[in-house]
Amino acid sequence: MWLLGLAAQSFTDQTTSAAQLQPSSRLLPCDLKVKDKDELMRCWAHRMAKEMPAQYLCNVSKLPEKGPAELHPALQGTNLNDFLLPADTHLFLYGPSHVRSVFHVLISAAELLGKKVQTEYISVSDDCDEQPGGLTGKLMQDSPESTAVCGIFQDDDTCKTGDLVRVVFPGDFPAGSSSITLVANHRQYLVPDHTDHLTHLLESANPPFTHAYFSPPHLTEYFDAHCDFRRGGPPPDPTKIGDGAESFCDITKPTCMGTSPLYDVIRRHIPNAAFLGGVALKHNFDVDSTCSRIHDGYSGDILEEGPVHRDPEGRPVHVHACNAVCNVAHTPGETDPYADTHCKLGEGVAVAWEVLRSAGLLSCPKEWKCDPLEFQPLWVLGANRNQSPNGANKDALTEPASDADCPAGERNANKDECTAATIEAVGQGQVTGELLAISKPDTKKFPSGCSYSRAEKRPVYNYAGEKGGTPPPPRAIPGYPLVCTFTVQHPVGQSHMPYAGRFAERLPRRPFQKGEAAAEIAAEIAAGWRRRNATQPDPRSR
Numbered sequence: 001m002w003l004l005g006l007a008a009q010s011f012t013d014q015t016t017s018a019a020q021l022q023p024s025s026r027l028l029p030c031d032l033k034v035k036d037k038d039e040l041m042r043c044w045a046h047r048m049a050k051e052m053p054a055q056y057l058c059n060v061s062k063l064p065e066k067g068p069a070e071l072h073p074a075l076q077g078t079n080l081n082d083f084l085l086p087a088d089t090h091l092f093l094y095g096p097s098h099v100r101s102v103f104h105v106l107i108s109a110a111e112l113l114g115k116k117v118q119t120e121y122i123s124v125s126d127d128c129d130e131q132p133g134g135l136t137g138k139l140m141q142d143s144p145e146s147t148a149v150c151g152i153f154q155d156d157d158t159c160k161t162g163d164l165v166r167v168v169f170p171g172d173f174p175a176g177s178s179s180i181t182l183v184a185n186h187r188q189y190l191v192p193d194h195t196d197h198l199t200h201l202l203e204s205a206n207p208p209f210t211h212a213y214f215s216p217p218h219l220t221e222y223f224d225a226h227c228d229f230r231r232g233g234p235p236p237d238p239t240k241i242g243d244g245a246e247s248f249c250d251i252t253k254p255t256c257m258g259t260s261p262l263y264d265v266i267r268r269h270i271p272n273a274a275f276l277g278g279v280a281l282k283h284n285f286d287v288d289s290t291c292s293r294i295h296d297g298y299s300g301d302i303l304e305e306g307p308v309h310r311d312p313e314g315r316p317v318h319v320h321a322c323n324a325v326c327n328v329a330h331t332p333g334e335t336d337p338y339a340d341t342h343c344k345l346g347e348g349v350a351v352a353w354e355v356l357r358s359a360g361l362l363s364c365p366k367e368w369k370c371d372p373l374e375f376q377p378l379w380v381l382g383a384n385r386n387q388s389p390n391g392a393n394k395d396a397l398t399e400p401a402s403d404a405d406c407p408a409g410e411r412n413a414n415k416d417e418c419t420a421a422t423i424e425a426v427g428q429g430q431v432t433g434e435l436l437a438i439s440k441p442d443t444k445k446f447p448s449g450c451s452y453s454r455a456e457k458r459p460v461y462n463y464a465g466e467k468g469g470t471p472p473p474p475r476a477i478p479g480y481p482l483v484c485t486f487t488v489q490h491p492v493g494q495s496h497m498p499y500a501g502r503f504a505e506r507l508p509r510r511p512f513q514k515g516e517a518a519a520e521i522a523a524e525i526a527a528g529w530r531r532r533n534a535t536q537p538d539p540r541s542r
Contacts, residue, residue: 045344088175101323117169120165126187129227212266215283282347295346375487448463
């Protein structure tokens, strides 16, 4: 029996009627045996244009030409089975509405391939935080959040949805069943105050979750604003809450998730919990990935309903990834608006594929160069921990850092990186002066490259050797330690890191990383974790 315990209820795979086991009759039939696999994928896109919430669909003035980015494995008809979970796999999708988009793609793919699908809508968020398990039962049925507006024409406002949803794909003996559980924009599980609710949800899952994908959720203020709206207040202001007003730490930095209480809970309960790649390949900072380049192919041709949303540079932006991109050409007298709608898959399908790869359920094909799933190095004050300035060996764990070169395999920060790298290395509180640029060759007083002035508490960049030849290797000078990379393979600061014990990653000892610097880094990513940035409006919908 499948069982997921909640604060007030549970559900099993027997609660869904037989009528829900097959795709809806409104879905366009697709020939899985068609020789032209591009035609199959266009048919899938057309199905999504009819069945999927409108916020994950894009209407464009013209369909884009096929570019290099569209060779992504997710968009190839020969790889459709990639979207099916293996037997005995139980995936937990967690985060904002971007993971809901992924959820819809995975369910749509399973239906396209004729798989049985059992769906249980468990609860929706109680944004006012009065119900411990969220809104369930009749409260959920009466909530506007229990339905979505679906279709590229927004012609179906009765689509069922939920913020906590479980979908089971029954197995055929002897293969076991698989499942996907979605928690998206659900206050009772997505704010740090409710780690106990999240813990209970994960501990009571039977069978337990095997894989997870984590995307950073909204701040508590996001849910507060929606609560005010529910109680008759003004609509949420996208310049003050949501993606446009929240700036999460860079997840490619190993320190980012180190103090996230929500990710820590998930990581302790689910052995394969991931956050690199996936959604971040489209929505993380100014990411340049295959997913973003697919979107770039038609971003200027998107026809938004209502006011056009623009980024800080004035370019139109679609809040969510486009799972299907459609061009509508209506023929006079045609009663079915979808008859002249031509669609192709969007980058949202590639994002969903990347989520499965991030969670370890897919691997990159040999013929494709996938976007990397790896951490960026930390910036630290460089010191070869095993060698003193005079060449004598030292104990890396007992001796203080010296002003030596960057260790072998690591590198010095360049000019554009120097200020930010220095702040990360020593902490904002230890950088009180602006970058000092040394344009005249001088390698006696200042080391070449990027260093930190202990006396003046400022970054220093020495251009020595850059004009007219190769710069000399950076050599540290007393009082000016170099700012170097430090490569790690796991999140730093987790209470339960993989391979704990003598094989665990350890940060080197650095005088300035203890105390103020460490506190500065932790302060940026602790309890609430995000640094506010209200200059980038983003009218995100739920």
